[in-house]
Amino acid sequence: MKCGRVEFDAVELDDEIHKILRNQIGNITKFMTIGFLGRWEPEVDALLRLIIWKFSVNKEYGTFGQQLLSVRYGGEFNKNKAYLFALLMVGSKYLKQRSHEIASAARNPTVSGKIKLIFHWADITIQLASLANLLVFLTEGKHPTLVDRILGLRPVSVAPPGQGRNVGYSYMTRELLWHGLIELFVFAVPLINYHALKRRVTNLFSRQKVNAGNRGVVFTAGSKCAECNERPVLPHHMGCGHIFCFYCIKANHLADEKYECPLCGFSSEDATSIKPLRLES
Structure with a gap:
């Protein structure tokens, strides 16, 4: 030695x-x-x-x-x-x-x-x-x-x-x-892609989520971000019925292209499906 x-x-x-x-x-x-x-x-x-x-x-x-x-x-x-x-x-x-x-x-x-x-x-x-x-x-x-x-x-x-x-x-x-x-x-x-690894481990040990793609997005006074569970900042959605902060959904999608909604399991096909939420006046 x-x-x-x-x-x-x-x-x-x-x-x-x-x-x-x-x-x-x-x-x-x-x-x-x-x-x-x-x-x-x-x-x-x-x-x-x-x-x-x-x-x-x-x-x-x-x-x-x-x-x-x-x-x-x-x-x-x-x-x-x-x-x-x-x-x-x-x-x-x-x-x-x-x-x-x-x-x-x-x-x-x-x-x-x-x-x-x-x-x-x-x-x-x-x-x-x-x-x-x-x-x-x-x-x-x-x-x-x-x-x-x-x-x-x-x-x-x-x-x-x-x-x-x-x-x-x-x-x-x-x-x-x-x-x-x-x-x-x-x-x-x-x-190592930790975000993709986390998604696979979560899917392995959690119960099967229902894919809620293409549902209508409803924004109310009590709506919270599906990722951070806080009031959405610059609310966006990716095609399912849940709302995200812009930074939450964008950062996760950049780290993991197959990022899934933590609430329903919906996965966007590409970055173009991430769109701002249009609020009606």
Whole structure:
């Protein structure tokens, strides 16, 4: 676990080193023509990564972050694996940044659409594989990155005996687990549609509601919003016999296209069915 923690720290240090150098390039080029760096940003980023790789992995068989923590790639690591490391780390990120331009280069719209779809699913696959690798790393403490696992790379300590860091086992385990959980939440939470999930759970455990679509809407002094149960503000309806505040019905419909009336279960087909209530004078 201790070695796994050092490997994880090395990955974090490498990211910070890249960000620092990237910010320095931004400061140097900020007085140039507007849009110069933005136009060639993928190429500049790839060149920076290649320079970092040249003076770290290719030369010392370890990233700068690993060297700061007195570790390096050991075992069967050689020049061929160093070149594959650069191809996967630098080439994959460059292709991702230029995926739109590569797809747009195809004159046939059908081909262009297929290329965009390939890049899209490749990106999703890599993210899922990286998440799975992180979960496996938390259990076995080996290969903190997906590239390390693909190439079978394992850093080894080169620190003199007695100079390693002494960190409590319980502290390391707790910190690794929390970091892994945070990574999982950051990846998974934005993918969940909580409003649609709430609707399905409610329909599953509540009694069957009667669909009251296309009934007449009656507005009285005692009418309340079907969602917030308060006096309707800017009263609207969506085709059933119940009244909503404009913000209540619009916000819920934007979050869940199949939003159902909480009182009768009626679901509007599209946003055009949401209309203001016309009050007769």
